[in-house]
Amino acid sequence: MRYCDKCGVTIAGEEARCPLCQSMTLPRGGDSRPPFPDVPTLYARHGLFFRILLLCTVGGAIACLGVDWALGFHGWSLFVAGGVACLWLLLYISIARRRNVLKALTQQVVVVCALGVLWDLCTGWRAWSIDYLLPAAFMSVMLAMFILTLVLRMPSEAFLIYLLLDMLFGLLPAALLAAGLCRNAYPSIACVCVSVIAFVALLVFKGGAVAQELKRRLHL
Numbered sequence: 001m002r003y004c005d006k007c008g009v010t011i012a013g014e015e016a017r018c019p020l021c022q023s024m025t026l027p028r029g030g031d032s033r034p035p036f037p038d039v040p041t042l043y044a045r046h047g048l049f050f051r052i053l054l055l056c057t058v059g060g061a062i063a064c065l066g067v068d069w070a071l072g073f074h075g076w077s078l079f080v081a082g083g084v085a086c087l088w089l090l091l092y093i094s095i096a097r098r099r100n101v102l103k104a105l106t107q108q109v110v111v112v113c114a115l116g117v118l119w120d121l122c123t124g125w126r127a128w129s130i131d132y133l134l135p136a137a138f139m140s141v142m143l144a145m146f147i148l149t150l151v152l153r154m155p156s157e158a159f160l161i162y163l164l165l166d167m168l169f170g171l172l173p174a175a176l177l178a179a180g181l182c183r184n185a186y187p188s189i190a191c192v193c194v195s196v197i198a199f200v201a202l203l204v205f206k207g208g209a210v211a212q213e214l215k216r217r218l219h220l
């Protein structure tokens with residue numbers, strides 16, 4: 001136990017600073033157990049699984065780099081390494097944001113699209129990332145969000161902002177189309193239509209909540 005002279009309180013555990021006033025605490029005998037229960041993290045509980053996965057994926061990527069190198073380096077192993085890096089990045093976001101699945105989805109769709117565009121750029125720009133990946137990612141996330149909000153019976157303030165954000169993303173292909181960057185226009189057009197229809201549907205069913213949410217978020 002510790003004692004804070006300033007506040008005149010005893011503090012359970014062995015904290016060096018007082019939780020009330022942040023001044024240094026004095027030692028006082030007795031119970032030295034921390035006041036909070038020890039809750040193992042997801043990593044701690046599934047530590048072995050994550051270690052094995054890490055070993056397999058990183059080991060595989062290194063083996064591929066070695067084989068590629070031995071056969072005169074054609075660069076394909078860099079794709080394997082990039083894929084492994086993407087996998088871990090997405091896994092990290094999912095776990096870090098697991099308490100807010102819609103936020104995780106929104107972040108992941110941004111990361112996936114950014115990585116896809118980067119990948120496309122690095123492999124001689126064939127525009128597949130903006131032709132197919134972006135519209136497919138935005139539409140599937142919108143669908144996933146609608147299903148999740150229905151299944152989890154979320155209150156509207158918990159999902160509206162993410163749904164609106166994804167609909168805004170869904171309009172991005174229209175800008176890319178207008179800029180003449182797309183080679184196949186159909187997926188982008190479909191994505192824009194789905195976004196607009198989803199927005200209209202949201203207005204029809206949750207118009208009041210949408211107005212309230214926008215007012216709250218934009219400080220109108």
Ligand SMILES: [Zn+2]
Binds near residue numbers: 021
């Ligand atoms: Zn104190």
